[in-house]
Amino acid sequence: MTDLSHSLRASASLRITTAAVLLMGTAAGGTDLPHPLADTDFLYDGAPSEALFALGRDLFFDPILSGNRNISCGTCHDPAHGSGDGLALGFGTGGEGFGPDRHAGTGVTARVPRNAQPLWNIGAREYVAMFHDGRLEPDPDGPFPSGYWSPAREELPEGLDSLLAAQAMFPVLSPVEMAGWSGSNPVGTAVAQDRAPDAWDLIAERLQELPEYAAQFEAAFDDVTEPEHITFTHAARALAAFQTTAFRSTDSPFDTALQANDLSVLSPDAQRGAALFYGDAACAGCHSGPLLTDHGFHAIAVPQIGPGKGHGADTTYFAASGFPDRLEDEGRFRVTFDPDDLFRFRTPSLRNVTLTGPWGHSGAFDDLEQMVRHHLDAVASLETYEVQPDTLPAFETIITRRGAGSTLIFENLNPFRAGAFAARDGFVQASDQLRTRIAAASAIEPIALSDREIADLMTFLATFTDPTAHNRSDLVPATVPSGLAPQPTPQPQGVAD
Ligand code: HEC
Ligand code: HEC
Known part of the structure; x- marks a missing residue:
């Protein structure tokens, strides 16, 4: 299959015309869309x-x-x-x-x-x-x-x-x-x-x-x-x-379009969004194929919140930060130790993306449009990001442990240290040095889109949602063989999403 987006990214001058061709081509039954998913793909x-x-x-x-x-x-x-x-x-x-x-x-x-x-x-x-x-x-x-x-x-x-x-x-x-x-x-x-x-x-x-x-x-x-x-x-x-x-x-409107190999089954707004997704907005450079992911790893400077998935104790770090563990999540680098992989994360599938928030590896964005806008100027978005008060709900009590091996003692954290515990959640974003490292790794080019174009993109993203x-x-079964209560408690139909 031809990966249209790659050729588009390779030649900016071709973008607009090729995007237009994509729309016309698929409307006429062309072959540029990803293949529809079949049983044998699973x-x-x-x-x-x-x-x-x-x-x-x-x-x-x-x-x-x-x-x-x-x-x-x-x-x-x-x-x-x-x-x-x-x-x-x-x-x-x-x-x-x-x-x-x-x-x-x-x-x-x-x-x-x-x-x-x-x-x-x-x-x-x-x-x-x-x-x-x-x-x-x-x-x-x-x-x-x-x-x-x-x-x-x-x-x-x-x-x-x-x-x-x-x-x-x-x-x-x-x-x-x-x-x-x-x-x-x-x-x-x-x-x-x-x-x-x-x-x-x-x-x-x-x-x-x-x-x-x-x-x-x-x-x-x-x-x-x-x-x-x-x-x-x-x-x-x-x-x-x-x-x-x-x-x-695999029962979304997007699937219907893949099966028909024809985007014109979507609304006009969604079709305009698709032309951007596969064209000027270059989303499909990474969100490609029927699952809308290339399964690759890319650094796009998503802000980091929470305790972080660092590398364990580091005494130099303790001196600088007061925290025993490194807090920044270096993503793919943690696996390969290749500096090119710093702060890269796997491209997520966008299937049902309207239902899967909060978004980003740290859940930093609880608004889907904000997550999309982040891509348009990732470094500026990182610099101006502020965590919302209810994004990371406070702990009611903080239990901590001391001792070693199997003799740990759990107790409430003393109030003096509780402040440091809370500060940990915001440490990476508050650190100029760490934000600079995350920004330096970012490999996504800024793109200018109008509000109207973003609205069309959002309409296209919504076609990835399967009503089922x-x-x-x-x-969720009513009972499980252990006799324990199954988790989670089922939500009545029509209530959740
Ligand atoms: C350079 C590759 C790349 C391009 C181009 C790209 N994305 Fe992404 N996208 C990613 C990566 C990587 C993530 C996950 C980042 C993270 O969690 O740190 C992501 C995350 C997302 C998410 C959040 C999904 C989730 O489950 O958390 C959405 C929505 C999204 N992208 C939409 C888009 C749209 C729309 C475009 C085009 C405007 C686009 N992306 C362009 C790589 C890319
Ligand atoms: C406490 C919450 C939690 C529980 C319990 C949990 N998961 Fe997860 N799951 C996560 C998180 C967080 C990730 C991402 C972790 C990471 O990338 O380091 C994840 C990732 C995954 C993935 C990888 C998906 C992908 O796209 O790569 C699969 C599959 C998965 N979990 C299945 C399971 C199964 C099966 C169980 C039970 C045996 C389970 N999870 C229990 C939170 C949980």
Whole structure:
């Protein structure tokens, strides 16, 4: 397929005429639009076995996978909230409530440092890297037996038959997301002691002990004939099967246009927006293909808020900032250590983008138009950005820990340090030095668009929204085999989005 946007970006002088040709060409049945998504574009050709799907569904919403049995995958990937949590930065284990109402309660030690990614069409085979920084990638000729490059390196087991299955091994290892802190439960302790395989085994043992799960695993997997055969790898495969089907979303007006290979099925405003998207506004230089992503990594200077996903302790940094950890999120650089990758993040898919806010890897923008306008002059937007008061809700109490290993003591943070804790959320944006580094890395050229043109672009973006994606709460089962309450609580139809 020709990537029209690349040739457009290569020659600015051709832009306007080519964009016009695109519109006329597609209206006349040309071939420049991405191909429509078909079953074969998805894992399992879009149809995993019923048994695998049903098992994955229970696991996805069952808090049994979390160390303290108090959070499920669905808590942060809520089918009533765009398959995210509706928060800029979410609250993992210990948090209370669902969707944008979720809050820290009394049991949370830190915010999740990045925005929860939406899962729309995440089972598409074209995905070649997972997470905002792509830290999980297939590496069939690499050094690790799993065939994946990942933070778990050689510890990631064999038998993960898709990138999406490999991804499901990780949320349960995150102390802030699902594992819990050292000493709060054996999974959290295993994670804190760098014993990932033990953490996976401990969760698998919980599943082995529940007859209803054992029967489901036996139905879903040929190599499980006894409860003891169940591993977390099996669970991860079922989670992938579930996500592939549950979050498939290919019934948007944009899909209708792809199937017809004809943009004229869209409204005139949306067609003008499409001409900009594929033409002068150059959006498709990065947001290309049927999923509206090139799966590449680009630095576009999105402001950073929250605790940050830094590199751990650095004494020189402590002297300069007063914080023990580096707070800036260097994105792809954290994976490759290539200076060219500083502050690059994976281009997000724009499928259902009107439903997936707040936007950006840090959730800095809670207004979609503001997120789009950011692209037009990214460095100026970074410089003038101010976090809105309700973007990062305050913690009710801040618990902190002291001690080491499995003897941690949790206690309320003393008020003197609470100020520093809050300052952390705004530290990167307040630092001239760090903003300058983020701006210097930015690789997106400023573009001038009129308000009218932006309005047309927004109308085109809205055609990426599938009406069946507003509220998929019917995915949440009424009960799960652990007997715990499934999370999240389903939203009545018509209420959520
Ligand atoms: C506490 C909230 C939270 C929970 C619980 C959680 N996730 Fe996530 N998920 C996130 C965040 C945040 C990211 C992005 C992390 C990053 O880039 O570092 C993410 C990323 C992902 C991705 C990658 C998507 C992409 O486009 O690359 C998938 C898939 C996913 N999660 C599935 C799951 C599954 C399956 C579970 C349960 C086993 C789960 N998540 C539990 C918050 C959560
Ligand atoms: C140079 C590549 C590039 C170009 C060109 C580009 N984007 Fe992006 N876009 C990105 C990246 C990378 C992100 C994520 C940045 C981050 O999170 O730090 C992003 C994020 C977004 C988001 C937020 C999505 C989400 O889920 O958070 C929207 C909306 C968006 N872009 C729309 C557009 C539009 C509209 C255009 C054209 C005006 C455009 N982009 C041009 C790379 C690009």
